Amino acid sequence: MSGNDINRRNFLKVMGWGGAGVALSGCDMPTTVTLEEGKETVVSYIMPEEYVIPGQGVYFASTCQQCSAGCGVHGRVREGRVLKLEGNTESPINTGKLCQMGQSGVQAHYNPDRIQKPMLRKGGALVEVTWEEAAAALADKTGKDSSLNGGRAAWLTGTVSGHQSVLLQAHLEALGSSRHYTHEVINNAVATQVNQDMFGEVQPTYHVTKAKVVLSFGADLVGTSMSPVHFSREHTKFRSAPRGVLIQVEPKMTLTGGNADLWIAAKPGSEGVLAMGIANELLAKHGLSGDALPGGLRDSIASYNTDKVVEITGVAKTKIVEVAKVLAERSPSLVLTGASTEAHEHGYQSVAAAMMLNVILGNIGKTITSSGEFPFPQLTAKRGDMKGLLAFAEHADKGEIDVAFFYGVNPVYTAPKFLNLEQKLDKIPFKVVLTQFYDETANRADLVLPLASALEDWGTHVPGYLPEDKIISMQQPLMEKLYKETHGLGDVLLSLLKMRKPEEYEGFADYYAFLREAFAAIPSDHKGGVGDEKFWMQALQFGVIPVNVAERSIKPTPIEADLPALKEDISYPFYLVPSAHLGLWDGRHANLPWLQEAPDQISKVVWGSWVEMHPKTAARLGVENGEFVRVESMQGSIEAPLYTHRGIHPNAVAVPLGQGHEEYGRYAKGRGVNPLKILNPVTDEKTGEPALYGTRVQVAKAPFDEKQKMVRFGGSETQVGRKLVASITADVFNRTEGA
Amino acid sequence: MKRYSNRLYEGLKRISLGSAALLVVFAAVPGTGWAEVPNAVAPKGAHAGDDVPQPIEFPHDVHAKINQINCMYCHTYARRSKVAGIPPTSKCMGCHTIIATDKERIKKLTEYWESNQSPPWKKVHDVPDYVHFTHEKHLDRFLFSNEGMDVERVSEVCAFCHGEVKEMTVAKKVKSLNMGFCRRCHEANDGPSDCWKCHK
């Protein structure tokens, strides 16, 4: 079904990059429709390419931009329109598959709330201006003849990689600034720091398929943790006979938890202690060797006897014993961590304790290997985190920033209330927001530059998590721009660079020209023996560029985990779990109606927020499913309807990320609540990363609000005795399907 | 009214109106002399379509009748796709950069070409949104896989549904193209009768 044999050069021509006078005029937009003769206009092609046949779809490869996993996509293009996205079979990240967020990429592209023209603040209000006027304002504030002290200019971006990242760094260099802040709510900042300290690299390769047991401390592998589609593919192989065992420890059931063989709700924040307890069982009862561990750590482990661990974690003794037993008996295994373990005050220590299990279990070199030396470090992903936003806010507050550029972030929405970001932003005299949508941050900008959609833009991307096969993924326009006055990130960066260093960048007509030159400059040993032209065509045709990586091996240095005792807080008895789910993500997809109407996988709620709570807790508080509760931290409160189910620790209440937008278009605005707003200012002590899961709250009944009521996908919570989902044991499965 | 999805509803209305018109017109305009396409029963029935003013009064008669240009030379997608397609401007200009460049219509065409614009042609023949019709299969059945037919005679097959276009300047709808019209032809020619073959 793919358009692999298509001459790509022609496509470029059609897209308007191949020379003058060759343009594709799309078919008539489906607006007025009638069967009467002579009413509807049919727009013929002016000069079609050989492969364009009206009524038939053609597939072009590109890269999904809905999250930073970097899945390859094939866009089905017909009569000049993108109709659907499919996974690119050539990409080792997703091998032909796509998640629901990827599928919704077309809705981000055709979204009715896209910004179509630049907006400049004049007399207090943002007004639409021409691109020329916007460029003049930019040159005036940031050009080489401006009064800007370049070192006081900053970029706040989400995760960026590839040549966009290269240009962005070049812009900072041209300004003479080192202020690149990266910000993502859903991140692995703590785990990557532990990885760096323990294994010497931020992101080793995890071989889920080679493990017989995966013990996950909150890693939402098939959901929001690293690369959803990739790990879903791995999960399938992991589950075929002989079937691997998945054990999930977390305060609130994630999608991965919903698929676990054993789901354990440990007391929020006690995951590290549980890991120490398991280590103790392994060393004391199963005779595993702790020789690789420093003596202090061995002593520390010995102090976590099982009874003590039961008391701290609230996990039944039998479960701890069983988990240790299955880990000892079935080797190799793989221990991973996720947000619910990482994002606490002692998150670093908890992760270190969990990763230390991999050393005891001998998993290093088997299920955890080095990802090697990526040959183009300047292209790799600059990962965002929360502390990037904190640093930005602090520097803005001190008046160190005169001009700020925002891309791929919506900090006014994602910043907790304690950060007081709006006030700090006001101290930045000129704020430039590059965005597709009018979001909360655009609302406070001085200049809004409308971006082309991901399906209209050029780019290269290095996926956030790279599996064994390393690649650079290509992004190319799948259709002509919907709105003339939108531009791609690369093109905006080039114009900014031309304002600072015209002599160096005037030569590039546009970002496409820059990319072509960048591709010509790739060392020939990475081109597989083909010429520049063919290499470029292949990159576009397949959508991925395989990269040779120098091998490395890992020699782990275990870290002594120093786990503090959990603090009790009588006035705020519950831990707030700001849970992420595959769908609205961190809120960036709240404007996509398909994802609003797609039920949350666990609670099955649509179009709004909810508070998840254990039925026992709800009964104690005297609240029922569907009633409203107020979740209050020291920083403020939010009110949302209650969903009770057993997949959550009684000491935790979960509020999903994603809703509570004050701007962001018709589908998102005024819907639900944003749990990020009420976070307490607690950080992981070691890394300084805000502890998203460390906020304590109290919960009380609140008045019913018809507008924000909970609507769930219908159907029963149980099978009422019917044979709908029948289950068998892995033992039987391995017996019948193992051969 | 800009309501895309209203297509179904509009279509339904249209179908019933179309059938009513057919009954009246059928009696008034008896079938004219049909070309004898072998192994085929030509569909009967006529329809009094409106005159459709086009941006350029394209003379089908000059092209198809006087100059004997094969329909599929311009409507090149008909044999490969669902839709026959309006020829791309580049195809027109293939001849008209040299031929008849002094004519008003060609000057207008050249203007469109030079300004990189497509002439805003008006649609004459259409079927409702819920109908899947493919030119490719019909041409295959009546022309390419039809023993005794010659590609030169394609216009006789086109005429089944489009009438004698080569006698017209701009095309005009002269067949009702409603379900009854389709069904009678399918029955006479042993075409498929499964609903989902044609409805989508």
Place this chain on the structure above:
Amino acid sequence: MSLQNILTNWSQYRKGHEQGGFHDYEHMWGMAVDLNKCIGCNACSVACYAENNLGIVGKDRFEKGQGMHWMRIERYWDEPNLAPGVSEEFPSRGASFLPMMCQQCNAATCEPVCPVAATYHTPDGLNAQVYNRCIGSRYCSNNCPYRLRYFNFYSYYDWSWPEPLNMQLNPDLSVRDKGVMEKCTFCVQRIRVAKDTARREDRKVADGDVYPACVQTCPTDALVFGDMLDPESSVTKLWKAHQVELGKTKQHKDNEELRGYRIFEGLNTDPCVMYLERVREVEV
């Protein structure tokens, strides 16, 4: 469609099942859903929205059960045959996810009740819905034991596809309007393309030529689709391996431990979708 045709089709439906033959069918499209692989992520459902022009109904109408998810994921918290009657503090074996799409029953209960023959069985073994024929009596949906038919209570286009969202609409199938019943078609528009392509190349439709949108996107390969009349297709092999056969109300298996089953088989609907049992390790 002539009256005679309707009657022929109906009698085919009436006889086909008991006489044990689908031999005059061109294809028999079928599916297998492996619940050991399905993670309940919802990708299939959204892919279906994208492919099949499914309308967004909004919060209030969704609450009334008017959501148009032709492909939906049910989620249950109990596991009757692993831990019958046990009510633990936590769902320690996770959730039970169940993708539900039209089961394309060979003895479909929706078909005989349609007063206008808008739903019928195709020679491809599909349970078809002809939208322009449908008058919206909703008898079919009331008669469907799987609740897999969705009725357009309103015209959803203003809310679902404000410009330019309408540019995403798939021209290969219609946008349904108010008063019309709709349902999963196994992406018949894709099947049509595959058949046309095969015909053009003078060959039969091969296994893997066509996938419905849900199967194509499924990140876990939980869904397998193909022609059950093709002995070499992966879906045929899977049904065979799990000893599930069409045309039966109760399966007789040599090995009772094989995982295949069909939902509500006892109702004699003869569905074309086989499910494979969910698996859990109970030794931990």
